[in-house]
Amino acid sequence: MVLACSAWCCSGGVSISRQRMEVRRRIKRMNKPAVKSIKSPDGDVIDCVHVSHQPAFDHPFLKNHTVQMMPAYHPEGLYDENKLSSGSSSKEKSRSISQLWHANGRCPEDTIPIRRTKREDVLRASSIKRFGKKKQLNLRHPMSSEPDLVNQSGHQHAIAYVEGGKYYGTKATINVWNPSIQQPNEFSLSQLWILGGSFGQDLNSIEAGWQVSPDLYGDNNTRLFTYWTSDAYQATGCYNLFCSGFIQISSEIAMGASISPISNNGGPQYDISLLVWKDPKEGHWWLQFGDDYVLGYWPSFLFSYLADSASMIEWGGEVVNSEPGGQHTSTQMGSGHFPEDGFGKASYFRNIQVVDESNNLKPPKGMGTFTEQSNCYDVQTGNSGDWGHYFYYGGPGRSSNCP
Secondary structure (H helix, E strand, O other): OOOOHHHHHHHHHHHHHHHHHHHHHHHHHOOOOOOEEEEEOOOOOEEEHHHHHOEEEEEEEEOOOOOOOOOOOOOOOOEEEHHHHOOHHHHHOEEEEEHHHHHHHOOOEEEEEOOOOOOHHHHHOOOOOOOOOOHHHHHOOOOOOOOOOOEOOOOOEEEEEEEEEOOEEEEEEEEEEOOOOOOOOOOOOEEEEEEEEEOOOOOEOOOOEEEOOHHHHHOOOEEEEEEEEOOOOOOOEEEEOOOOOOOEOOOOEOOOEEEEEEOOOEEEEEEEEEEEEEEOOOOOOOEEOOOOOEEEEOOOHHHHHHHEEEEEEEEEEEOOOOOHHHOOOOOOOOOOOOOHHOOOOOOEEEEEEOOOOOEEEEEOOOOOOEOOOOOOEEEEEEEEEOOOEEEEEEEEEOOOOOO
């Protein structure tokens, strides 16, 4: 079988055989020996890898690291939201979700589930070196109080944000959709951002949410994801467990795996709750999924500014607009509905909180909003007894109002 030679594999005289070797080495480095493997209904293979053999420990600073199997502290007031949610009206009740691979098994104790990387996954990347990384963005400093998210290589957003203080984490509940993607090189995601530093070359970012990314995963499934960088997406960090850094401890949830079921237009709403917080004792940034699953942590040494605290937190949606055919993309953000369509149709973040310097979960103060083109993707905030601080966001992309 002859391997097709992409632009990046043949440039500079790189031979097909050398490309094969590089791809093979990269896949071997990422796919650690499995104790057990589970075939997911969506075609993924989930490898159950011993917690001490995960990709994080390829990092030179983690060679002798002792895994912390649980955080020293959770934020105060973590489960107060349940009191509010239990009183929600039946109209606005949502349901929790799981991951598709659970249908065919679970990983044993002391292992973590890792989505197996295939050769075609690596070959879709712009280069072997950039596989699993976001494209480098031309970041600009914020103008006045607006977050610096203007026209970053075609990236468009509809977000809420807070800035101007010291933040030690955030918690939010997000309903999950399966937005349509026009071009394979585009994506649509909904996430939270923990940010530190300027918007120059030193930006620190921790990110978590759900995304649809054909380029990264080879399909249009909605998947749980994380990301981190300490140098504005240049050399450090990656999605999920594609590089060393994030240390996973959960045997239940696989980064990059499909999540199911998905919210229905006018029907049942399914959402995920995400919490990221800084352990005041060890200084690590922890990630929790729902009420039950502490997934793992980013060690504090990975970061410069975030080794102390975050200076901005953002929540919302992002798409890539590659302007196919010279027109705005029809890639949807969130559900593809505008915020004014409301519950059951529009995407939302609800029960939004931030972690303060005393490790308490508090409502955000002075929450602002931002979008590049509100006629394509928009955001509207609100506050209620059941949902606390919330917002609806999203849109269809190209339409009669968004040429």
